[in-house]
Amino acid sequence: MTENGSGSIGRRGLIVTGAATALTLGTVSFASAAPSGGAAGGRPDETRTVRGTLPAGSPDFVYLPVEVPHGVRELAVSYAYEKTPVPVGTQGNALDIGIFDERGTALGGAGFRGWSGGARSAFFIRADDATPGYLRGPVRAGTWHIALGPYTVAPQGLPYTVTVTLKYGEPGTTPAPVYPPVRARGRGRAWYRGDCHLHSVHSDGGRTPAEIAALARAAGLDFINTSEHNTTSGHRAWQGLWGDDLLIMTGEEITTRNGHVVALGTEPGHFVDWRYRARDNRFGHFAREARAAGGLVVPAHPHATCVGCGWKFGFGDADAVEVWNGPYTPDDEVTLQEWDNSLAVAARSGRPWLPAMGNSDAHRDPDRVGGPQTVVLAEELSRAAIQAGLKAGRSYVAESAAVSLSFSVSGGHGQHAGIGERLKAGADEPVTARLEVTGAPGCSVAFVTDQGTLYTAQLPASGTGTAQWETTPSYATYIRAAVRHAPVTPGLPGPLTAFTNPVFLVAS
Structure with a gap:
């Protein structure tokens, strides 16, 4: 690795830290510091530039310390890196960026001040404002750390340039954040529609919160959950966008190198760290932290094919799993089958089962x-x-909101169980599964058990219809319903239109 700059920059200091492998570079210093506690009003901006090359096999995180003197009003950072040509089948360069303030880089995030991944080439922080993805607040004196994340590195290395600018003056004030309320009027006990995996301009999305709120209402949603990659900056960005008809929950997509997880409904402003891999044995700790902050832990797109997206932490610390992510694709089918297998294991062992979810993961048009x-x-x-x-x-x-299901299982002695519940019946007592569907023209319905799909039927052309099937607890451990479009590829099931969580059958 090499470094040089327009100011006095010492040689790199090698420090391997924390759970995820990390490296700390030499410190960027600004020689003309203001007097301690001084305002430094009227002083010209100061800029330093660092250049270097990260080799293949670099640590997950590379920290560039920046000594920030007193009297700084705004800290601005820009960066660039070379996307070196690589052979077909080889990963090229991709470099993420974020920053920690004078409180340090220790896991847990006390010093966290923002992250934009690879979505932005520049950002600023000051007391009254910050680039989306970053937390506004005073730029206090001390050692800040720019966090570089070499996501992938070409065999030739990753040449980079980081430029830091300090602007001096009165620090200004930080407005108190206004967060969404935890309750909307709603309809009392009812079925509510929601999308809990969404991205705005506060991470790598292209839409503003206002645009997302409008699209959520147009899609017939009652609730959404914000889930920006590795930042909470968007939690304060929804003021005026909620209402009696729309509940807005705050969360985070915790984006590690071994998979992504949605922290669903955490307390506004609560940050959950992401700087670890499965080998570091830290996920359980941060899953508990997300729950302590009022959230649910939901692994996202477990079999997605993007680098770092595959879920490697296991599901023992999860509250639910995102089985369907965005337009239905083969990796969703793999996740669906894996989840279905887990239902049989849970029923046999008596352990808690993992409910399924579906979300859009929408970023932009x-x-x-x-x-x-x-x-x-x-x-x-x-x-x-x-x-x-x-x-x-x-x-x-x-x-979509055009599709509605009603699914239940009943026994011959007045027993009844809905989605997610258990039905007790004699081992050989007949029980009846019933599914009502609207809004699914051209689709088929199926009842799925631990043996597989045991009943299928075509819906009427209108897409509205009812299916009924009889079994016993000795023959089926659980029953769930699925609605599918016609197959696109011969021999493979068609894309999902809808599916339910199971009803478990318990032999009494």
């Missing part, structure tokens, strides 16, 4: 907000009630 969406039975339209319904599996997933 033409991504469709609410496609798919999770429809949850909740006592009211509040964060706590929605989370309770999701965690209990009282939900189904639909491709």
Whole structure:
């Protein structure tokens, strides 16, 4: 690695730290510091530039310390790197960026001040404002750390340039954030539709919060959850966008090198760290932290094929799993089958089962907000009630608000169980599964058990119809319903239109 700059920059200091492998470079210093406690008004901006090359096999995070003197009003950073040509099949260069303030880089995030990944080439922070993805607040004196994340590095290395500018003056004041309320009026106990995986300009999305709120309403949603990559900056950006008809929950997409997880409904402003891999044995700690902050832990797109997206942490610390992510693709089918297998294991072992969700992961046009969406039975339209319904599996997933399902299983002695519940019946007592569907023209319905799909039927041309099937607890451990479009590839199932969480059959 090499470094040089326009100011006095010492040689790189090698420090391997923390859970995820990290490297600390030499410190960037600004020689003309203001007097201690001084305002430094009228002083010219100061800029330093660092250049270097990260080799293949670099640590996950490279920290560039910056000595910030007193009297700084604004800190601005820009960076660039070379996208070196690589052979076909070889990963090229990709470099993420973020920053930690004078409180340090220790895991847990006390010093966290922002992250934009690879979505931006520049950012600023000052007391009254900051670039989306970054937290506004005073630029206090001390050692700040620019965090570089070499996501992938070409065999030839990753040449980079980082430029830091300090602007002096009165620090200004930081407005108090206004966060979304935890409850909306709603309809009392009802089925509510939501999308809990969305991105705005506060991470790598192209839409503003206002645009997302409008699209959520147009999609027939009752609730959404903000889930920016590795930042909470967007939590304060929804003022005036909620209402009696739309509950806005705050969260984070914790984006590690071994998979992504949605922290769903955490307390506004609560940051959950992402700087670890499965080998570091830290995920359980941060999953518990997300829950302590009022959130649910939902692994996202577990079999996505993007680098770092595949889920490697296991599901023991999860509250639900995102089975369907955006337009239905083969990796969603793999996740669906893996989840279905887990239902049989849970039923056999008596361990808790993992409910399924579906979310859009919408970033920008033409991504469709609410496609798919999770429809949850909740006592009211509040964060706590929605989370309770999701965690209990009282939900189904639909491709849009046009699709509605009603699914239940009943026994011959008046027993009845809905989605996510258990039905007790004699081992050989007949039980009847019933599914009502609207809004699914050209689709078929199926009942799926631990043996696989045991019943299928074509819906009427209108897309509205009812299916009924009889079995016994000795023959089926659980029953769930699925609605699919016609197959696109011969021999493979068609894309999902909707599916339910299961009803478990318990032999009495």
